[in-house]
Amino acid sequence: GVGKTTLAKLVYDDAKVKQHFELRLWASVSTSGGFHKIDITEQILRSANPTYPASIHSEPTLDMLQFHLSQLVASKRFLLVLDDIREESFTSMACQEILSPLSSAEKGSRILVTTTTASVPAMLGASCTYHLNVLDIEDLWSLLKKYAFHGGPTHDSTQELEEIGRNIASKLKGLPLAAKMLGGLLGATKSTKTWMNVLDKELYGDSILPVLELSYSYLPRRLKQCFSFCSLFPRNYKFNKRVLIQLWMAQGFVQSQNSADKNMEDLAEDYFEELLSRSFFDVRREACETHYVMHD
Known part of the structure; x- marks a missing residue:
């Protein structure tokens, strides 16, 4: 919730970074279920070639994947992002085994880790x-206000809402x-009543999950269905x-609401x-994704 992955994505998508590195590779380590070496290596390969597994008919082995990875990076300068490494799923030996095929790459390659x-x-x-x-509180309030007022407050009770909003922030x-x-x-x-209800909620510990749960609970049923599907x-x-x-x-989640023009x-x-x-x-370009804690 502090912005590690967001910052890593900004670096990853930066125009100068794209120009400097021949290959940009990405793996979300926390998604692999316990630092699963095969899954992480497949993620790295797919980040360079989204259709990569389609050409493999048998169940891939780690040796097979590492061979393809070594060929992919050979004599190329790469940036690899390993996002969200957690201590409970991480050992130095396992990480070195995953990274060993990268030794064939060009000097100047870099690995960026978030944790x-x-x-x-x-x-x-x-x-x-x-x-x-x-x-800090002012920056946090500025961010909350941007999303709450969509760039400019217009409601008659703006002053009252701002006071409540600052207290929430x-x-x-x-x-x-x-x-x-x-x-x-x-x-x-x-x-104003909803804003006060949010202010009164016990949502403000070190975990982001209670905030996500509250946001989800306020979704209309039709949107809950759509998001849960993800x-x-x-x-x-x-x-x-x-x-x-x-x-x-196709799932029947979209229901007409007497909108003849839509x-x-x-x-x-x-x-x-x-x-x-x-x-x-x-949303980034043509793709969209959910934050991993929302998936939980």
Whole structure:
């Protein structure tokens, strides 16, 4: 919730980074169920070639995958992001085994790791570490306000809502994801009563999960169905927006609401945009995904 993965994605997608590295590779370590070496290696390969597994008919072995990875990076300069390494699933030996095929790469390659565990950088022999600070109250309120008022307050009770909103922001432990989620929730109602109800909730410990649960509980039933459907896919799965909308329609989640001027696909698009405005999706180019803690 503090923004580690978001910052890593900004680096990964930066134009200068794309120009400097011939290959950019990514694996979400926490999604692999206990630092699963085969899964992580497959993720790395798929990040370079999304259709990679389609050409393999047999169940891949680690040796087979590492051979392909070694060929992929040979004499190339790469950036590899290992996102969200956790101590309980991490050993130095397992990580070295995964990274061993990368020795064929060009000098100047780099590995960027995100983690909440202080011991991980030392175990990896990191040359440089960066510690992300939480947001201060003013920055947190600015972020919450951006999502709640969509760029500019217009409600008659704006002054009262701002006072409540600042009090909410002061209890969020500096977590930007919490501010985005609650901002989307509050912006959907503009009700002083709802804002006060949120302020009174016990949501403000060190965990982001209570905020996510509250945001989900305030979703209309039709949106709950659509978002819950996404849990059938793996964490960090990248959805194509058009395909996801078609899947919702095929499941019967999109119901006409006497909107004569809108067809089913337009309604499904509205569903998606509402979930996006509440920060249930993160969209980058043609792909969208859910935050891994939302998947939980």
